[in-house]
Amino acid sequence: MVEYDALIIGAGILGLSTAYHIKSNHPNAQILVVDKLNAAGQANTAKSSGAFRCFFYSRTNFTLADSTAEFCRHLQDDLDVNLKLRWIGYLWLFDGKGYEQMRPVLKDLSGRGFEYKEYDENELAEELGMKTNLTDDEEAQLMGLANVHKGVFVPKAGLIDVDSLVEFYESEFAKLGGKTQYGTEVENVVVEPCTPLGILGEPFFWQDSRVVGVKTNQGMIRAKKTIVAAGAWIPSLLDALGLECYIKPKKRQIFSVKANTEALKKLLWTKGFSEVGCLPFTILPEPSVYFKPAPEEDAFWLSYGDEFLRAFQLEEDPHPEENFYRYGIYQVLLKYFPQFKDCQPFSAFAGLYAINTLDGQPLIFEENDLMVVGGASGSGIMKADAIGRIAEALFSGEEYAMLYGDRRFKVSDLGLNNRHVEPEKLVI
Amino acid sequence: MVEYDALIIGAGILGLSTAYHIKSNHPNAQILVVDKLNAAGQANTAKSSGAFRCFFYSRTNFTLADSTAEFCRHLQDDLDVNLKLRWIGYLWLFDGKGYEQMRPVLKDLSGRGFEYKEYDENELAEELGMKTNLTDDEEAQLMGLANVHKGVFVPKAGLIDVDSLVEFYESEFAKLGGKTQYGTEVENVVVEPCTPLGILGEPFFWQDSRVVGVKTNQGMIRAKKTIVAAGAWIPSLLDALGLECYIKPKKRQIFSVKANTEALKKLLWTKGFSEVGCLPFTILPEPSVYFKPAPEEDAFWLSYGDEFLRAFQLEEDPHPEENFYRYGIYQVLLKYFPQFKDCQPFSAFAGLYAINTLDGQPLIFEENDLMVVGGASGSGIMKADAIGRIAEALFSGEEYAMLYGDRRFKVSDLGLNNRHVEPEKLVI
Numbered sequence: 029m030v031e032y033d034a035l036i037i038g039a040g041i042l043g044l045s046t047a048y049h050i051k052s053n054h055p056n057a058q059i060l061v062v063d064k065l066n067a068a069g070q071a072n073t074a075k076s077s078g079a080f081r082c083f084f085y086s087r088t089n090f091t092l093a094d095s096t097a098e099f100c101r102h103l104q105d106d107l108d109v110n111l112k113l114r115w116i117g118y119l120w121l122f123d124g125k126g127y128e129q130m131r132p133v134l135k136d137l138s139g140r141g142f143e144y145k146e147y148d149e150n151e152l153a154e155e156l157g158m159k160t161n162l163t164d165d166e167e168a169q170l171m172g173l174a175n176v177h178k179g180v181f182v183p184k185a186g187l188i189d190v191d192s193l194v195e196f197y198e199s200e201f202a203k204l205g206g207k208t209q210y211g212t213e214v215e216n217v218v219v220e221p222c223t224p225l226g227i228l229g230e231p232f233f234w235q236d237s238r239v240v241g242v243k244t245n246q247g248m249i250r251a252k253k254t255i256v257a258a259g260a261w262i263p264s265l266l267d268a269l270g271l272e273c274y275i276k277p278k279k280r281q282i283f284s285v286k287a288n289t290e291a292l293k294k295l296l297w298t299k300g301f302s303e304v305g306c307l308p309f310t311i312l313p314e315p316s317v318y319f320k321p322a323p324e325e326d327a328f329w330l331s332y333g334d335e336f337l338r339a340f341q342l343e344e345d346p347h348p349e350e351n352f353y354r355y356g357i358y359q360v361l362l363k364y365f366p367q368f369k370d371c372q373p374f375s376a377f378a379g380l381y382a383i384n385t386l387d388g389q390p391l392i393f394e395e396n397d398l399m400v401v402g403g404a405s406g407s408g409i410m411k412a413d414a415i416g417r418i419a420e421a422l423f424s425g426e427e428y429a430m431l432y433g434d435r436r437f438k439v440s441d442l443g444l445n446n447r448h449v450e451p452e453k454l455v456i
Numbered sequence: 457m458v459e460y461d462a463l464i465i466g467a468g469i470l471g472l473s474t475a476y477h478i479k480s481n482h483p484n485a486q487i488l489v490v491d492k493l494n495a496a497g498q499a500n501t502a503k504s505s506g507a508f509r510c511f512f513y514s515r516t517n518f519t520l521a522d523s524t525a526e527f528c529r530h531l532q533d534d535l536d537v538n539l540k541l542r543w544i545g546y547l548w549l550f551d552g553k554g555y556e557q558m559r560p561v562l563k564d565l566s567g568r569g570f571e572y573k574e575y576d577e578n579e580l581a582e583e584l585g586m587k588t589n590l591t592d593d594e595e596a597q598l599m600g601l602a603n604v605h606k607g608v609f610v611p612k613a614g615l616i617d618v619d620s621l622v623e624f625y626e627s628e629f630a631k632l633g634g635k636t637q638y639g640t641e642v643e644n645v646v647v648e649p650c651t652p653l654g655i656l657g658e659p660f661f662w663q664d665s666r667v668v669g670v671k672t673n674q675g676m677i678r679a680k681k682t683i684v685a686a687g688a689w690i691p692s693l694l695d696a697l698g699l700e701c702y703i704k705p706k707k708r709q710i711f712s713v714k715a716n717t718e719a720l721k722k723l724l725w726t727k728g729f730s731e732v733g734c735l736p737f738t739i740l741p742e743p744s745v746y747f748k749p750a751p752e753e754d755a756f757w758l759s760y761g762d763e764f765l766r767a768f769q770l771e772e773d774p775h776p777e778e779n780f781y782r783y784g785i786y787q788v789l790l791k792y793f794p795q796f797k798d799c800q801p802f803s804a805f806a807g808l809y810a811i812n813t814l815d816g817q818p819l820i821f822e823e824n825d826l827m828v829v830g831g832a833s834g835s836g837i838m839k840a841d842a843i844g845r846i847a848e849a850l851f852s853g854e855e856y857a858m859l860y861g862d863r864r865f866k867v868s869d870l871g872l873n874n875r876h877v878e879p880e881k882l883v884i
Binding site for chain 2 (some may be wrong): 171219229338
């Protein structure tokens, strides 16, 4: 039986980036990626909103996202890989209290060289045709919605075509001789003693043991290193081994509405923020309903990341909930952006975030020849390249990873034992 | 419908201690404890090994355990509550490497006034009739078992009758007018808007909402504060609300063997360690198989806490595994203590630890009128009184709890947001 040098579970964006970077750095290594679906990036990677930003308070988050964005820019501008990058920016709308809390954060970021631009409520009302003052709206008051006080526009952010990024990693990995096997569902991780004694029932607890591969619906696959990059499915695989990864799945939903009125078209193609000439990715005041323009389909994608009351739950086929749109997102959005009146979603989908409940930042660690790469908590796409390089460095036993743009990153900073990440203060 | 001031889910030792201390401090408050079983302390509390120690590296662990032990001593010595306390001590056996790692810890503890006594390998072999040197034992070498180099005896530790402690809290709570309702299984925690609008489908995410009680197989129970003290069942209840508690269930097993030979009787009634005149609770070198004397039943209770490969899994009726004894515990024990040759368990049981995977120390926190008291990770009995007092302080909105013996304890130290506990270095 073949023993692969590395077996990667999951052909999502993190698994593929990891596979590509390992294969790039170890051209002779035998690397296999398996996925239960029939093609790459078909599970939660496909459910991404396809947005990215290089504006984070945590230096870890910033480094991961910024180096990934620069790598994507390099792919598109220098290597003609069309990722459909559109630098439309992010626009954060704050109420008075939210802005007061954000001020020291912004000041700090400004001192660190971050670019952003502030808009006051009148400019926002004017440029976006929005309602910033809800004081006279009795319903809005009952709903607890606050007035918009300021907008913070962040230019280094935008949209990316996730499928194209998936295809880049998958095809480059294949060109290097990496193997991929679809329709292969992992049933469990297999553990054997480091020094087998040939006794039935091994491994016993008094033996040192290690992960030697996985049992799948296509049979056993053996590997020197097994790398679990299975997103929301990671915790089930690890729970069975009694290993904690601090990752939990949580449903996230996106509803698409067409810009089918003059007012919505005008909003979609709002000028003045970026050279793209469309609305930025926009985040409303708390509760932070957000929406992004989807210019190629003349639409908006609307979403909200509910925390309390949204169960941690693994579902194989999560569905979007009509009432979540109708009584949730729509009601809030309508108060600030009356343009959306009577808008019905023409399509909707739901996926699972793999949330790292410790700090919301990615996890990359190894135990007993089992590596875990995940927990990106909804920002896996925008950090994918950096995460793949750090996973490669861990695979290679390096203390530091070199990210795109020659940025050194300490591998253990994303591990469990010596984890070192700053808390994020800019959470959507 | 009655609205209780506090509803406690779980009549295990932590739920009862919490209920008792709340009722003591709020005599007029309406307090209800519910449990799905038909009596108190019948779930995992009943699966405890009934051992305690006041010897921890973490000051948190020490304070919780020491104040609880002193309270129990007070109950027994001053108030004639028979808890069958036996101060038999703990005996830690270390191999050379383990002892080297432990030396700075012991030195530190010694400086903090902890009492302990060291035994060398010859004394141990002599007093316990054990084999400390396994160098010539080929099988032991294959099993990776090391020679015993030192023993560290800790006198302030021993046995407690868990049922008696359960009965104390339950009956005192009842005397104060507290209510208990058995056969009441919680199906889910119920959340309502803080300011209901009377719209179907509430609460919506744009509303502030709070826990108002629970739905049970006996109907809805409402409370101002709902306190989940359900041990291994806590994470399921919280996952459904999308709240993280960092608690996971893990099976633990105990096997009882009779001291039915002269050699085993001699071991059981080993003199010289404590005034009780029996063997201390004894922990073997890594892998740390441990056993305690059960003098009242002329037996030993044998156990081992397996980590890697022991799944995090919630089972309603966990069973002990014969092979875990036969190929695991027995094989290791036999090498060091040949007295156990051919010993078969006459009884065995399995329970679930509620493991706090952050740091193994208890968790006491509140969110949206839901309090969580748990995660004691196998040492809930020995910390029960302190945990109940801290939970009471949180319920009362106090910054500090006053533990037995007038020790102040900062409530938030066991919370999630400002958690402050020292890592434990003395883990069995």
